[in-house]
Amino acid sequence: MSLDLGYLVAFPILGGLLSLIGRLRLYAVFVFGLLSCFLSFYAFLLSLKHGKPLYQWVGGWIPPLGIGLRLDGLSGFFLMFTAVVFVGVGVYSLGFFKSAYKEREEFFWFFFFFLWAGLNAFFLSEDLFNLYVSLEVLSLTAGVLVALPGHKKAVRASLNYLLLSLFASLLYLFGVAIIYASYGSLSMHMLAKSFSEGGEFLYSLLPLIVSLSIKSALFPFHFWLPPAHSSTIAPASALLSSLVVKPPAYLLLRVWIEVFPKDKSLEYVSWVLGLLGALAIFFGSYYAIRQKTIKMLLAYSTVAQMGYLFLIVPLYYKAQYAEMRTTVIEGFTMQAFSHALAKASMFLASGNAIYVSKRDDISYMPGFAHSHPFTFFALFFSGATLVGLPLSGGFFAKFLLIKASFEVSMLFQGVVLLLGSLLAALYVYPIWRESLSFQPEKIYHLPIPRLMEVSAFALGFVAFSSGLVAGFLLQALSGV
Amino acid sequence: MLLDLMLGSLLLLSALLSLHSRNSLKSGIFFVVFGLLSGLLWVRLEAPDVAMVEIVLGSAVTSLLIFKLIATARIKAVKVHRIRKFWAGVISLAFLVYMIPYLLTLRKEQRIEVLVFEKLSMSGVESPVTAVLLNFRGYDTLLEVGVITLAVFGIIALNKGDKVYVWRDPLVQSLSRWILPMTVFFSFYVTYLGTFSVGGAFQGGSLLAGGLIFLSLTGQDVHIGESIKKSLLLLSLLVFCGVGLMYAVTGYGFLVYPLPLSTISIILIELSICLSTALLLYTAYRGKV
Numbered sequence: 001m002s003l004d005l006g007y008l009v010a011f012p013i014l015g016g017l018l019s020l021i022g023r024l025r026l027y028a029v030f031v032f033g034l035l036s037c038f039l040s041f042y043a044f045l046l047s048l049k050h051g052k053p054l055y056q057w058v059g060g061w062i063p064p065l066g067i068g069l070r071l072d073g074l075s076g077f078f079l080m081f082t083a084v085v086f087v088g089v090g091v092y093s094l095g096f097f098k099s100a101y102k103e104r105e106e107f108f109w110f111f112f113f114f115l116w117a118g119l120n121a122f123f124l125s126e127d128l129f130n131l132y133v134s135l136e137v138l139s140l141t142a143g144v145l146v147a148l149p150g151h152k153k154a155v156r157a158s159l160n161y162l163l164l165s166l167f168a169s170l171l172y173l174f175g176v177a178i179i180y181a182s183y184g185s186l187s188m189h190m191l192a193k194s195f196s197e198g199g200e201f202l203y204s205l206l207p208l209i210v211s212l213s214i215k216s217a218l219f220p221f222h223f224w225l226p227p228a229h230s231s232t233i234a235p236a237s238a239l240l241s242s243l244v245v246k247p248p249a250y251l252l253l254r255v256w257i258e259v260f261p262k263d264k265s266l267e268y269v270s271w272v273l274g275l276l277g278a279l280a281i282f283f284g285s286y287y288a289i290r291q292k293t294i295k296m297l298l299a300y301s302t303v304a305q306m307g308y309l310f311l312i313v314p315l316y317y318k319a320q321y322a323e324m325r326t327t328v329i330e331g332f333t334m335q336a337f338s339h340a341l342a343k344a345s346m347f348l349a350s351g352n353a354i355y356v357s358k359r360d361d362i363s364y365m366p367g368f369a370h371s372h373p374f375t376f377f378a379l380f381f382s383g384a385t386l387v388g389l390p391l392s393g394g395f396f397a398k399f400l401l402i403k404a405s406f407e408v409s410m411l412f413q414g415v416v417l418l419l420g421s422l423l424a425a426l427y428v429y430p431i432w433r434e435s436l437s438f439q440p441e442k443i444y445h446l447p448i449p450r451l452m453e454v455s456a457f458a459l460g461f462v463a464f465s466s467g468l469v470a471g472f473l474l475q476a477l478s479g480v
Numbered sequence: 481m482l483l484d485l486m487l488g489s490l491l492l493l494s495a496l497l498s499l500h501s502r503n504s505l506k507s508g509i510f511f512v513v514f515g516l517l518s519g520l521l522w523v524r525l526e527a528p529d530v531a532m533v534e535i536v537l538g539s540a541v542t543s544l545l546i547f548k549l550i551a552t553a554r555i556k557a558v559k560v561h562r563i564r565k566f567w568a569g570v571i572s573l574a575f576l577v578y579m580i581p582y583l584l585t586l587r588k589e590q591r592i593e594v595l596v597f598e599k600l601s602m603s604g605v606e607s608p609v610t611a612v613l614l615n616f617r618g619y620d621t622l623l624e625v626g627v628i629t630l631a632v633f634g635i636i637a638l639n640k641g642d643k644v645y646v647w648r649d650p651l652v653q654s655l656s657r658w659i660l661p662m663t664v665f666f667s668f669y670v671t672y673l674g675t676f677s678v679g680g681a682f683q684g685g686s687l688l689a690g691g692l693i694f695l696s697l698t699g700q701d702v703h704i705g706e707s708i709k710k711s712l713l714l715l716s717l718l719v720f721c722g723v724g725l726m727y728a729v730t731g732y733g734f735l736v737y738p739l740p741l742s743t744i745s746i747i748l749i750e751l752s753i754c755l756s757t758a759l760l761l762y763t764a765y766r767g768k769v
Contacts, residue, residue: 006734010721017714058619060736107637133623144634203582
């Protein structure tokens, strides 16, 4: 019944390697993709069943000497939805590379699997230096994925992103070095015991938080995201925008609820992050509303949706002693989950729009409702989730967060969450309007490859309907 | 003390000169000097392993990359905006000021060196650095090897031009005949040395890479098929993952080496890392498989 957590990292890496060698490449992609997906789901089920964290010491060495991996409700859930997005995008890519960018396919799968391995490694790790290495894997892969189309715009966006995230990595490393020098350990569960109020770890806060905000594109550092996520090919955009920005926010949640002690200065820091999150929601939505091309709109919407994950940081702080800590964690996870799936579906559907109309402008968006119902419903369900219409996953996430913020009487968070939904409706509306239009010049009868339509639809549908089964999905989080 | 002061001030001076010279070739040369000096600084800090990598990678291989860039892109001078320089300076200064109170509180205790030496006999190797890199924190190294491989395959995937820079000089040609065999021999020796003394796979691999890049400068190439070369590039990850998975499947756990097999496992991984690192750096320099 036990699972070696090393498999979750080693199998995607092996898949990536074998996808480069020999004639059986696509079979390797197929087999290792399914295997990695199966492993992630198995890990999720284990976390549901156990209820308390499972630790594994890699190499058999107990921290501070070795590295610990930790599987609990939170990491299990993140592993699960990573796998869902990867399967969806993988299926889409099978169709996508038949029609375009054939010469890029060979390398795409390599980076696809490495991104998966990096994410799994990140979510499982509980060692601060190991997290740094996983972040490096993630940002390098993401950098290459941004530049994959090879045109000038993409290469420039990728270079900007790489330089900035390298800077952020160095800052993170610096923060980790401070912690290691003062406490002699890198393992989170050991640090939780040795951190005390007003300790030296406060010096590491500035570099750590700045670097994590750059990596997940929090408001003043968000400028790298829209060009990077909008200029690349649809499957790569979907992976980047739905998954790659999540890990830093996840780490912030982790250290806040598990490692940091009760400290007054932490409360101020949490409020700074919360305010920046609110600004990210407003500015991200504002710019999303003003965009003329669908991919830029979606990229700015990612800035806004990531804002929610930072807006609720002050709630983590309160959650340290209130019993509604579980509610906050559930809201956070549900928001990350529904945004990941919905955004992936949206980007894949935008790839379909570009496939038929050959243009990126919103005003040229095909009237999918009359020609391609699957893509239309993908846009409908994922848009509804981003807005947070009732029953959707996004609704459930916002419901939990609003409930938590009113319970600890933080009206600010609740009001921003509600306003954010309204703004999201404003930028999702043009997409719906155009895909419903029935002007004859906007209706294309060019068939889209079946795999591309179905995968976009499935991701959107799961994102929407997850609101109905959220109670089941989230039951493991109470033990975190 | 005097030596350290001299090294430190020379380091600062070379950094300043590298940043300030208008000519990009001059700037590159000062950067090489900077790499060499920081290597010496690592020696003074009693970290010879880091020093080796710093000298081979930071000054030799990086300098070749810089000179290749200057030669192929024909960059005469790099212009940096005054305002950007100003902000970079201000931010660095602010950060320094932020750090000073921390540096004053720093105290030396709670180190895990004791623990490393305590468990060294159970790691299968005699060198503490290799024990940490490949056994105690082998999982980090696995991911780091992944990072190197990723970076190089990123270069291959995105590179368009396939021109390889050749340095046509009779001296280089004849020198290569003497130096190359020695480099190959020495790099494997350094790798082997890693199990019980200063040295290791990354040091040996980057030495070998230096030799291979020298070969490329003379206008030659390693004559093996493309698919074999590709597999050699991926070899270290394959072996590392394979060994880790083998012990996971047989019930020891991922990357848990049973004591009697640990030395042989580590040597196997080291050799593969040496070969792959060399070829990866060489490929990064050439820009194609």
